[in-house]
Amino acid sequence: MRPAGIDATALTIVIVLFVLVTVIGFAASRWRRAESLANLDEWGLGGRGFGTLVTWFLLGGDLYTAYTFVAVPALMFASGAVGFFAVPYTVIVYPLVFVFLPRLWSVSHRHGYVTPADFVRGRYDSRVLALAIALTGLLATMPYIALQLVGIQSVLEVMGIGGGSNTLLADLPLLVAFAALAAYTYSSGLRAPALIAFVKDILIYVVVLVAVLYIPSKLGGWGHVFDSAQAALPTHKPPGTLVPGPAGLWPYATLALGSAMALFMYPHSITAVLSTRSRDIGRRNAALLPAYSLLLGLIALLGYMALAAKVNTVGFDGKPNAQLAVPQLFADMFPSWFSGIAFSAIAIGALVPAAIMSIAAANLFTRNIYREFLRPAASPAEEARVSKLTSLVVKVGALLFVLSLDRTLAINFQLLGGIWMLQTFPAIVFGLFTRWFHRWALLAGWAVAMVYGTYQAYNVLNPITGAHFGGSSAQIPLLNGRNGYIALTAFVLNLVVAVVGTVVLRAMKVPSGRDATESGDYFADAGDPRVGPLPELAPA
Helix, strand or coil: CCCCCCCHHHHHHHHHHHHHHHHHHHHHHHCCCCCCCCCHHHHCCHHHCECHHHHHHHHHHHHCCHHHHHHHHHHHHHHEHHHHHHHHHHHHHHHHHHHHHHHHHHHHHHHCCCCHHHHHHHHHCCHHHHHHHHHHHHHHHHHHHHHHHHHHHHHHHHCCCCCCCCHHHHHHHHHHHHHHHHHHHHHHCCHHHHHHHHHHHHHHHHHHHHHHHHHHHHHCCHHHHHHHHHHHHHHCCCCCECCCCHHHHHHHHHHHHHHHHHHCCCHHHHHHHHCECCHHHHHHHHHHCHHHHHHHHHHHCHHHHHHHHCCCCECCCCCECHHHHHHHHHHHHCCHHHHHHHHHHHHHHHHHHHHHHHHHHHHHHHHHHHHHHHCCCCCHHHHHHHHHHHHHHHHHHHHHHHHHCCCCCCHHHHHHHHHHHHHHHHHHCHHHCCCCCCHHHHHHHHHHHHHHHHHHHHCCCCCCCCCCCCCCEEECCCCCCCEEEHHHHHHHHHHHHHHHHHHHHHHCCCCCCCCCCCHHHHHCCCCCCCCCCCCCCCCC
8 A cells, every 4th residue: 555645845846837837828828829719720730830849849748748758667667678669669650750741731731621531531532431530539539648647647646645535536636637738728729738848848858867867876777777677577467578588579569660650640640740830840850859769768767767766656546556656766766846846747748748639639520520510511710619628528538538447557548549540541641642542442441440459459458457458469360379569450451451442442433532632732831822611522
């Protein structure tokens, strides 16, 4: 059982910094002030006017989340080297981004697309396929937001907040943070996380650099850190390893590749890119953002430091919780005032992406469900209003994930979302380069892969708690019992169905719809004319 007692100094610093970012969040509505935020270009995309520096902080705040600062070190703490898959995955992702995102930016700028599903709607002339992309984004975003809330919860628990038998009182601080996040997101839109990202990234860099220099020296050096991890990991349930064995190579490689392919399919990643003022800004940031990958590698090693420090990861419920490893390491190693700064970095590092994710998901609902199927004549102001309200509902959905799914290894929240998001890759990425795939074949491939991926993920049981959705790897068919990331296996199945289906449907001369885009749209840059409303297309 976790000992009672609140660290008043750390808590005070966390509250002060939390209030500061909340004030910044509300004040952001006046930053680069437009005549009105009552349209999605302004509220949901920040006026499409962010430059290189703002975008670097925004994308850093968007992509490097509580997943990075809590979940990855927790996986290192619990399982060892497999957690390091996050480093090669962030190395792989940026060359991919450099190739395809400028094309998406250009076609979206030319046609006024706000979401990836808008592009799919125009490219394939299919409301149903666009709906599938939108629903996938909504579904996958909620567990990712849930992961951010788990990160905040772990900080609160280490500070001594959230215990007790009353569930409502235990979760009250999390609900307060959730309410503040919802309020300034509603008020300021994407401008809020863009400004707060400056604070978040500075705090993270300071904390991590101090931690990797100071903590190993206090523990007896890096040699002792790795020796301690090597001794401790085999005693875990299931046993972990300092270096992946032969059986761990396929899960490691497929996790890295599948995660890289899925990352920029998430609507929040695309939203941050579409908020820039030129296509070159996205490419510049694809070249600059690997600086965060170095930081991620250092953060991952905090899991081994926590093993060497023998931190207490037993929660208020009396059960081991690896998510507590890094916050507890900071509490044990640093004086209270610096622990407060470190806790604030983790909490704010969770709030920024949670805000962007909820905005992106809300844009999907408004443009591709509400406007497409319920209110085709919705005005820009009505769209903005619906998005604001939907952003609140998405956060409630994320809370349900937190309260209903197993939290002992929260990285599975993000990996579960990756299983779903990767199935949108063929329609979005391949669609940026070719119109060969048939819309109904893409829909069939998506449907088969979604059912397969969800079923396989459900059947993975947590080895500690026995809960469903307890992991992200399962046996790969036809590969002699090798395990791999379910997302990549489902993607291969998706692609096979899409290719075969396209050949069959084209042979049957089934209409493939009208492409609303032209080849020149994929190279448009700042200053080119933009079509405001989406083109009116025939229902499909």
